[in-house]
Amino acid sequence: MIRFDGVSVSYEGTTVLSGVDFELPEGELCLVVGGTGAGKSTLLRAVNGLVPHFTGGTMTGRVLVDGRDTRTHPPRELADVVGVVGQDPIAGFVTDTVEEELAYSMESLAVPEAVMRKRVEETLDLLGLADLRDRTLSTLSGGQQQRVAIGAALTAHPRVLVLDEPTSALDPGAAEDVLAALHRLVHDLGMTVLIAEHRLERVAQYADSVLWVPGAAAPPVLGDPGQVLAEAPVAPPVVRLGQIAGWEPPPVSIRDARRKAGGLRERLAGVSGKSPEPVAGGVLLTATGVDVRHGATHAVRGVGLTVRAGERLVLMGRNGSGKSSLLWALQGTGKRAGGAVAVSGDDPAKLKPAARRSRIGLVPQRPSDLLYLHTVAAECAQADSESDKPQGTCRALLDRLAPGVADPVHPRDLSEGQRLALVLAIALTPAPDVLLLDEPTRGLDYPAKSRLAEVLGELADAGHAIVLATHDVEFVAETATRVAVMADGEIVTDGPAADVVTSSPVFAPQVAKVLAPLPLLTVADVTAELERV
Known part of the structure; x- marks a missing residue:
């Protein structure tokens, strides 16, 4: 469904991506990881032709999406295939209210009105936006705006969905709902989803594959989530916990980690955790x-x-x-x-x-x-x-x-x-x-x-x-x-x-969920305790 052949991107002589070669089949959820400024957003924008048609710069190689070459198909000719949600949702809004924004992409694609109404209602329910349908977009919170942006991309029923930091402004419950909805779309409808995200602890468990973008110095690496994240410099706490505990393969979900954590919990039994530091300042x-x-x-x-x-x-x-x-x-x-x-x-x-x-x-x-x-x-x-x-x-x-x-x-x-x-x-x-x-x-x-x-x-x-x-x-x-x-x-x-x-599973960090009821919150806490026992 998505194919990169020897793609390199540079701006004014500065290389952002180099030698990108990978292929994603239909119906796969791929998580794109990498450090801040590594080129993840540039890679995502190349999928629908924003790079280089909109951003400028120099791109070599080619990107094929559902057989269409982005060199000869600008973004408007890929709009029926690729839906995009950027890092700054409000920058992409073109209407005034939630319901109008959800309908806009379908209007641009000349979708019949009866179909539009049905899809808007389905999306409102899918993303928990029904109570906000008449709200002005500028009055919404950052997380609410992010859900609207995701919904606006989904109503066009694209075959490929590209999301850049889609959960960054969402509370844990809303993020879980959105990711579960995307997971259903991948498995039930065969949608191909490409997600760039820094909060890997939220997304890794849903990913079929992980694409690690190390920056311009080396080409990206595509592979199994656990194996790639274990080698990458950025990884969720559950993977790092698995590494210090010696679990193979490294787990990427809380469930898999808890199944392996029995021995570690026994080693750490009796740990009292960190006492709250009293704040005596004025x-x-x-x-x-x-x-x-x-x-x-x-x-x-x-x-x-x-x-x-x-x-x-x-x-x-x-x-x-x-x-x-x-x-x-x-x-x-x-x-x-x-x-x-x-x-x-x-x-x-x-x-x-x-x-x-x-x-x-x-x-x-x-x-x-x-x-x-x-x-x-x-x-x-x-x-x-x-x-x-x-x-x-x-x-x-x-x-x-x-x-x-x-x-x-x-x-x-x-x-x-x-x-x-x-x-x-x-x-x-x-x-x-x-x-x-x-x-x-x-x-x-x-x-x-x-x-x-x-x-x-x-x-x-x-x-x-x-x-x-x-x-x-x-x-x-x-x-x-x-x-x-x-x-x-x-x-x-x-x-x-x-x-x-x-006290709440919604707000608990990954280490606390894996090692509960032990009062440990971070991988650093576990490392310190292991050095003492």
């Missing part, structure tokens, strides 16, 4: 009775929070529960319908921008909104200047989060993960008293997330407070000291991270 952030409304939607309902210096508080909850609205209200530029917020004694909404940046910083879900200069070097220099920090401060942070990003590159030409790393570096430069992050791991591979966790830990140790909203349970296990779960605009649970995440 109070940096106080919120009392915070209310946020967006028209008729009551997004945040009387939320109260106290965050101390040294705390790393994570907000979790399903899409649309009010996490992003709460972060903007805390930061001061988001409108509050009621309540009070104080950061180091002052209401951030009443501070001037420069003073606010030194007190509280926010990295939004769409980090590119904060980038407005023409080169990476200019963005870093501006961040140093605005924060009154020595030149090179921001650049050093960027090198730590995403090594190898060149100074002359335009920020819009970076991969999603590299852009996020740049915005994180900009936000971290002034070292604000309180740092707010909204889905800070979208587009980041496992090594980059570990580096981010180290930076946040150092900030917390230096007396800063971190508040972040995320659906990334593995990052929560590695980073958080405290977790608050939101639902319908309210905080329903607030406590030590280990207690909150292990």
Whole structure:
């Protein structure tokens, strides 16, 4: 169904992909893995001809999709065969409401109206969007927008579906529903699905094969999920756990890992786990009775929070529960319908921008909104200047989060993960008293997330407070000291991270699921305990 023959892609002399040779049969779900900036998105865009017809650059070799050569068939001539969901869903929307967006691709393909109505209803039910059918797209949460984008691609009934980070903004339950739906389409209808994803712990168990993209230095490797992931530098925790335990072949699902974990659980019997570290710092952030409304939607309902210096508080909850609205209200530029917020004694909404940046910083879900200069070097220099920090401060942070990003590159030409790393570096430069992050791991591979966790830990140790909203349970296990779960605009649970995440199978990390009831959350925890026993 999809065939790459000797494909190489370069932009202005810089090679992005080299010597890509593989073939995917019909009815296969293939997971594309690789580090941030390795070329995964470029490979996906080549499937429907966006590379090079839209992106430009130079492509050698050929890509065949259902027998059609993308060199002679531009994207419009592949639209009936290939459906595409990009990293930034809202950038691909062309209508105003959910129902209109689901119908648009079918209108473009001249699908009869009666068929359109039927497919829209089926898709609304398949992805849990029925209650949102009349909502304006701009009022949806990031995760809701992502589900709409997936639905808009599915309604055209393509034979090939290409998805770039499809679960990055979805809560664990919604991600599982979407992936289960894709799994049914593959097995029941013979659809061929190509997924690039950094949250491998969510997708690996559904994959029939894995394509590892190591970057321009070497050609991609296609093979069995367990074998390829064991060799790749990026792999989900369950694979890494299997490696340190000596399990062959390495498991890629929780079920397979639990079947092999009996001996490991016996070796670790009696482990008490890490005790929550008491946070004795002074109070940096106080919120009392915070209310946020967006028209008729009551997004945040009387939320109260106290965050101390040294705390790393994570907000979790399903899409649309009010996490992003709460972060903007805390930061001061988001409108509050009621309540009070104080950061180091002052209401951030009443501070001037420069003073606010030194007190509280926010990295939004769409980090590119904060980038407005023409080169990476200019963005870093501006961040140093605005924060009154020595030149090179921001650049050093960027090198730590995403090594190898060149100074002359335009920020819009970076991969999603590299852009996020740049915005994180900009936000971290002034070292604000309180740092707010909204889905800070979208587009980041496992090594980059570990580096981010180290930076946040150092900030917390230096007396800063971190508040972040995320659906990334593995990052929560590695980073958080405290977790608050939101639902319908309210905080329903607030406590030590280990207690909150292990009390729910939805929020539990893979290691905790495999080794339950042992109180271990990460592969690093297991490694440390094995060295002691």
